[in-house]
Amino acid sequence: MREIVELATKFLICGTLEADVPYERVAHIRQKNRRLGLGIMAMHEWLLQRGSGYEVTDDLHDWLGIYKTVSRKTADEFADSLSISRPVKVRAIAPTGTIGILAGPTTTGIEPIYATAFKRRYLKNKRWHYQYVVDAAADSIIEQTGCDPESIDTALSMSHDPERRIKFQADVQDYVDHSISSTCNLPAWGSETNNEDRVEEFSGIVAKYAPRLRGMTFYADGSRGGQPLTAVPYGMAVSELGNEYEESLENIDPCRDGVCGI
Numbered sequence: 001m002r003e004i005v006e007l008a009t010k011f012l013i014c015g016t017l018e019a020d021v022p023y024e025r026v027a028h029i030r031q032k033n034r035r036l037g038l039g040i041m042a043m044h045e046w047l048l049q050r051g052s053g054y055e056v057t058d059d060l061h062d063w064l065g066i067y068k069t070v071s072r073k074t075a076d077e078f079a080d081s082l083s084i085s086r087p088v089k090v091r092a093i094a095p096t097g098t099i100g101i102l103a104g105p106t107t108t109g110i111e112p113i114y115a116t117a118f119k120r121r122y123l124k125n126k127r128w129h130y131q132y133v134v135d136a137a138a139d140s141i142i143e144q145t146g147c148d149p150e151s152i153d154t155a156l157s158m159s160h161d162p163e164r165r166i167k168f169q170a171d172v173q174d175y176v177d178h179s180i181s182s183t184c185n186l187p188a189w190g191s192e193t194n195n196e197d198r199v200e201e202f203s204g205i206v207a208k209y210a211p212r213l214r215g216m217t218f219y220a221d222g223s224r225g226g227q228p229l230t231a232v233p234y235g236m237a238v239s240e241l242g243n244e245y246e247e248s249l250e251n252i253d254p255c256r257d258g259v260c261g262i
Contacts, residue, residue, distance in 0.1 A: 001063060002070050005038070009074040009090065012036040017084070034085050037092035037178060038071050041100055044107040044153075048141045054112050054153040054164060056171040064175040067091065092178030105136030110172055110182055112165075113138050115156050116149045117237030119230045121247060128247035132232060132240035149234035156231050159185040159221070160193045163205045170212040179214040186220040194220060 016034050021027045044054060056064070071090045079086045093109050100108035107113055116138040121130045142149055158164050165184040173180055187194040194202075206216075221227075 001066050005067055005070040006074045008038055009036065009071045010078050012038060013075060013078050013082070013084075013087070016087075017082075031085060034079070034087045035178070036071075036075060036087045036090045037094065038067075038090055039093045039109070040067065041103065041109055042106040042137075043110050043172075044112045045137045045141070048137075048152065049144070051145075054158065054168060056168060061171075064172065068175040089177045091176045093172070093176055093180040093182075095181045105140050107137050110169060110180060111155065112158065113152060113154045114185075114229060115154050115231035116142075116152055117232050117234040119232050119237075121226065121228045121230075128226075129244055130247055131242075131244050132237040134234065134237050134241065154231075155185040156221075159187050162186060162202065162218075166205060166209045166213075166216065169216060170209040173212055173214060183217040183219050186218055188221040189223070 013036065016030060016036070021030065043060075047054065047057065047060065050057075050059070068091065075087045075090045095109050095111070100106055113135050115135065117132065117134045119130050120133050121128055123129075138149065138152055138154075141147065141152065153164075155165075162184055165182075169180055169182050169184075189195070
């Protein structure tokens with residue numbers, strides 16, 4: 001871990017020297033205000049492989065401590081050796097969506113698995129289609145451990161207890177000097193656990209952790225018409241793998257182009 005953090009930090013330092021900039025003022029600001037963004041991904045998969053729920057365990061605290069101290073020390077020492085300004089910030093956790101896909105079946109950033117199985121909608125030849133998908137990281141864990149798919153913490157299963165998500169981000173943020181990109185899923189507005197009667201309670205939870213956060217996004221299920229992912233039972237998705245369907249007209253968002261026919 002130490003060696004990986006050292007190498008990655010040095011690589012990012014070199015990137016600040018070699019990366020092209022659109023005009024000279026950007027180069028001047030970069031020299032004065034040098035910033036890195038050493039991140040982490042696959043955090044939830046790492047926890048699942050160790051039989052842990054979605055929480056910052058003692059082991060994860062230890063690893064995050066190495067990530068924090070080694071990256072800062074390496075950044076300062078390597079910058080000094082090159083006679084350049086020390087980075088003002090070193091660590092950031094981005095969504096890493098595309099990178100997560102390229103890396104294989106894993107989770108992205110600090111995000112939990114969205115759902116063990118879901119329906120994915122997409123445009124094909126200007127028409128909406130969909131397929132049933134089993135989350136690759138979840139499928140790998142289920143195959144390795146034989147665990148019950150329903151026992152795996154997911155973004156949707158934890159949406160009814162948002163404090164778990166908020167606390168996790170706050171605990172990780174203690175080790176990250178830039179921001180963390182993460183979206184906390186909530187149940188649909190008007191549901192039992194997300195309605196006007198719960199607003200004050202929810203506001204209190206956010207306020208409790210706000211001093212430790214650099215920002216957080218919340219998304220209530222169904223807020224966006226025609227959202228691309230919808231959770232489905234694991235067994236259903238397994239039975240439908242490989243099949244492609246065209247979305248029926250009544251399920252297509254009439255406002256998808258910004259015009260609702262009014």
